[in-house]
Amino acid sequence: MQRDGESIESAPAEAYTHGHHESVLRVHSWRTVENSAAYLAPHLQAGARVLDVGSGPGTITIDLARRVRPGLVTGVDAAADVVARAAGLASSERVENVDFRVGDAYALEFADAAFDVVHAHQVLQHLARPVDALREFRRVLKPGGILAVRDVDYGGVIWSPASSGLDRWLDLYHDVAIGNGGEPDAGRHLTRWVREAGFVDLESTATNWVFSTALEREWWGNSWAERATQSQFAAHAIESGHSSPAELARIGQAWRDWAGDDDGWLLMPHAEVLARA
Numbered sequence: 605m606q607r608d609g610e611s612i613e614s615a616p617a618e619a620y621t622h623g624h625h626e627s628v629l630r631v632h633s634w635r636t637v638e639n640s641a642a643y644l645a646p647h648l649q650a651g652a653r654v655l656d657v658g659s660g661p662g663t664i665t666i667d668l669a670r671r672v673r674p675g676l677v678t679g680v681d682a683a684a685d686v687v688a689r690a691a692g693l694a695s696s697e698r699v700e701n702v703d704f705r706v707g708d709a710y711a712l713e714f715a716d717a718a719f720d721v722v723h724a725h726q727v728l729q730h731l732a733r734p735v736d737a738l739r740e741f742r743r744v745l746k747p748g749g750i751l752a753v754r755d756v757d758y759g760g761v762i763w764s765p766a767s768s769g770l771d772r773w774l775d776l777y778h779d780v781a782i783g784n785g786g787e788p789d790a791g792r793h794l795t796r797w798v799r800e801a802g803f804v805d806l807e808s809t810a811t812n813w814v815f816s817t818a819l820e821r822e823w824w825g826n827s828w829a830e831r832a833t834q835s836q837f838a839a840h841a842i843e844s845g846h847s848s849p850a851e852l853a854r855i856g857q858a859w860r861d862w863a864g865d866d867d868g869w870l871l872m873p874h875a876e877v878l879a880r881a
Contacts, residue, residue: 635660637667640725643809643876644752651675652720655744657709657737658682658727662690662702668723669694669702675720680707709737717746728797729755729781729790738801745881751803753877757791760873765865769858773832776855779846780837791875803879813872824870825863829856 637645641664648654648668652675656665659679669677679702681687690704707713709724709731722741728734741751758777763770781788795808815824831837832855841847847855862868 635664635725637664637671639813640664641668641723641752641754642811643754643878644721644723644750645671647750647752647878648672648721649675653718654678654721654723655680655712655714655719655741657707657712657722657724657741658730659690659704660686662693662704664723664725665690665704666694666697666699666702669699673701675701677702678714679704680709680712682706682708710740712740712744714744716743717749718744719749720746721750721752723752725754726756728753728794729788730784730786732785734787734790734793734797735800738797738803742802742881747881749881751798751877751879751881753794753798754874755790755794756788756872756874758788760789760791761871763862763868763870765862765867767858767862769855770862772851773828773855773858776841776847777837780840780844783844783846784840791873794875794877798877798879803881805880807878809876809878811874811876813874814870816869818866821863821865821868821870825859825868829859829863832856832859 648671650672652672654668654672654675654677656668656677656679659665659681662679665677665679669675679687679690681690681704684706687704687706694700694702694704705713709727710733722745724741728737731737738751738753745751758774758781761774778788787793791810795806798806815821832852833849838852841852842849862870
């Protein structure tokens with residue numbers, strides 16, 4: 605499997621590995637500043653203008669908006685249906701200092717120096733040209749503005765008990781993500797990418813997601829059981845020739861077996877970088 609960060613940058617095309625199946629959005633909707641952007645929280649100031657790139661269903665974006673009132677937060681995502689869903693959530697929760705737009709991480713439709721903060725959670729791992737995207741983030745940041753990026757490193761995911769089905773899932777995930785132009789081990793490359801994009805004053809940290817209780821295992825394991833057989837990940841795996849429906853069904857069952865095991869435990873490591881424009 606190809607895992608070299610430099611070669612990924614020259615990939616000719618990219619596709620979002622997960623897609624927007626309900627099993628994916630259900631997980632993304634769990635995300636908040638507290639569980640996914642706590643490293644940024646101390647730097648959020650009332651009145652700040654914030655851009656959230658790859659805002660998905662909008663839960664982090666709306667949380668950011670609550671924390672910078674009366675500042676304005678804009679969420680940008682490539683999928684129009686997900687943008688509409690996020691706007692509906694903001695309306696239902698009566699958060700008025702946030703808006704959502706369809707947009708391109710490589711070509712943001714904002715003026716230079718428009719934002720105090722640019723945030724991107726689990727975005728760079730899916731991009732064929734992460735440094736180019738980061739340079740675009742720097743363009744729309746005010747001088748001295750804050751960049752905040754966080755990405756998982758699938759090469760560091762560990763679980764117990766041992767499972768040949770989950771071993772196969774992890775290898776397959778790498779193959780599919782790389783085939784889509786991404787870098788599934790993005791976490792270890794974040795510091796280099798951010799520096800190459802011209803940012804300064806880097807602060808690199810890491811935090812983990814851990815799933816261990818019965819409810820956590822049921823939620824995470826069943827979500828991935830569905831993703832393995834019903835989401836865009838499954839379609840990519842089959843269309844690329846990396847897997848088959850029968851194998852994906854076995855992987856889905858491996859996730860359900862793990863979820864039902866009282867000793868089940870899983871850790872996902874995330875790298876985080878704060879930097880200045």
